[in-house]
Amino acid sequence: MVQDTNVNRDSVAVMTPYFPNGNDKGSGYPWADGxxxxxxxxxxxLVWSGSQWSAGANNQYPHNSRNTSSYYILDELVRYFDDKTLFPNMKQIVLAGHSLGGQMLQRYAAVGDKLETESPVVLWVANGDSWAWLSDYRPLNVPDCPTYNDYREGFANFVEYGMTYGANLVAQGLDAIKANFDSKQIAWARALQDFGDHSSSCAPDTTGQDRNERFFFFMKWFQPSCPDPSxxxxxxxxxxDAPHDNGQMFHSAAGLARLFTDNFYGDKSRAYDFGYPRKQQGDDPFPDPSLVNTPGATNYNxxxxxxxxxGCWTDQAPTTAQALSTLLYDDSSNTIxxxxxxxxxxxxxxxxxxxxTKCWCGNEVSSASAxxxxxxxxxxxxxxxxAEICGGLRRLSLFSAGYPSFV
Incomplete structure (x- = not known):
């Protein structure tokens, strides 16, 4: 619960947009069979096909007007709340998305128009199953996945997805898309108990084996920044510390700060990053000086x-060579x-x-796999x-005398 009593239903406006699809026939919109x-x-x-609303595609219905992007709807909502004749005391606008909603806002950050608003706009992005990558590179090898770079996971075949919104930007190339993305203010939120995967195509697997790894790989290659906290x-x-649960994310101290109290008074204040110790380099753009040196649970033995x-390394065999060449044993009494x-x-x-249970040995590590x-x-x-950790599913806890050699 927010402690500041000034943050209440009279001072905060909440709107939840509804993007109906074919599952909502007869309930979300009138439908006549035959x-x-x-x-x-x-x-x-306005009705969308499947989950295409989550990536900004144009609507499917009504049949005689199919040119409204779901991202245009977000633009209009921002403009509505930024209208000082309607909301003269507006200090900040937060667009919040969890899971598929988080995916929607991450892609909106990439291709969304730069709106000239009086009120700062923050995109709260939490626990998406996949992200649109801002380069052609992918960290992981996945066989037989020729569509890995198609939109929504990349930006190839963008218009073919049903997009008109953002098409001019995408036509300018990845550098323009990344510059547009970097110009947006994003409040990332990650549930540390969330290792799920609901992806329906091979493309997300090129960026990680589950939501957790995909998030941290994205943070590693496209690091967030906070050059000016005000x-x-x-x-x-x-x-x-939560599972894939929007309620727990919203009601966490971090969620309450980002959704309600950051810049509430228009004083440009915001809370430091929540959650220590941090998990990898580059994941702490606005560090809390009192907690930034909190040690993690790394094995120092x-x-x-x-x-x-x-560290923890991928093993992408059989798509690649084994990360380490020799399986010494596979035994239920395995220890470090x-x-x-x-x-x-x-x-x-x-x-x-x-x-x-598996113990692998080698003199060099395969750079194609690890x-x-x-x-x-x-x-x-x-x-x-x-009490010890012995890797993970196709993930290696690696030990060597100094940084390992690669081949």
């Missing part, structure tokens, strides 16, 4: 042969000690644990000592 194809919708209600282009990143923990000593005794310089990922992806307890 009509010609595309004529069943009998009103002027300005109108300060990103924040909040880490919340030294094992056989002087091996120390070097048995794996590291086993590899050293077998003459290897690098040891890695994956899938809880990408450093966020430590949270290595979350499988070692069966021989559950």
């Amino acid at each position: 009509q010609k194809a595309g004529r069943g919708s009998t009103s002027n209600a 300005g109108t282009n300060c990103d924040t990143v909040d880490l919340v 030294t094992y056989a042969g002087g091996l120390t923990y070097q 000690e048995t794996c590291t000593s086993g590899c050293v005794n077998a003459g290897y310089k690098v040891a890695g644990m994956s899938d809880a 990408i450093l990922t966020v430590d949270m992806q290595c979350k499988s307890p070692c069966p021989g000592n559950t």
Whole structure:
């Protein structure tokens, strides 16, 4: 609950837009069966095909007017609330999206028009299943995925998705899209218990194996920034101890700050990033000076042969070569000690644990397979000592004497 009693229903306006699709026939809009194809919708209600509203596509119905982008609707809502004749005391406008709504706003940040508003606009983006990448590069290899760069995951075939909004910007290329994205003020929110994946195509898998990894990979390649905390282009990143639950995200201290109290009085104030310790470099654009040095739970121990923990890495086999060449064993009594000593005794310089039970060894790490990922992806307890972590699903807890060599 917000402690400031000035933040109340009389001082805060909340609107929830509704983007109906085919699942809402007869409830969200009138529908008559037995009509010609595309004529069943009998009103002027704007209706979208499937989930295309979440990426800014034009409406499907009414059949005689199919040129309204869902992003144009967002533009109009912002303009409405920014109208000082209607809301003379407006200090800040927040567009908030969780899950598919978060996906909507991330893509809106990329292609959305730069609106000349009097009130600062913040996009609160939480727990999307995938993101539109701002480059052609992807960190992970996925076989037989020729559409990996198509819109909504990239910006190829943008118009073919049903887009007219943003088409001129996209035609200018990725540099223009990224510059537009960087000009937007985004309050990122990540639920640290959320490792789900509801993606329906192969494309999101090129950016991570689940929501968590996709978020942190996006943060790694397109780092948020806050050059001026009192300005109108300060990103924040909040880490919340919650599952994939919009209510818990909204009601967290971070959610209440971003949705209600940041800049409430028009004094340009905002809370520092929430959630420490941080998870990877670059995920703390507006650090809390009292918490920024909070140590994480990294393994600082030294094992056989002087091996120390070097982070959590992907293993993309069989699409690529194994990250480490030799499977020493697959055993339900696996521990860090048995794996590291086993590899050293077998003459290897690098040891890695994956899938809880597997111990891998090698002298070099395959650069085609191994990408450093966020430590949270290595979350499988070692069966021989559950206080230790032995990698994750196709993710390696890697140990070597210094930074490993790659081939």
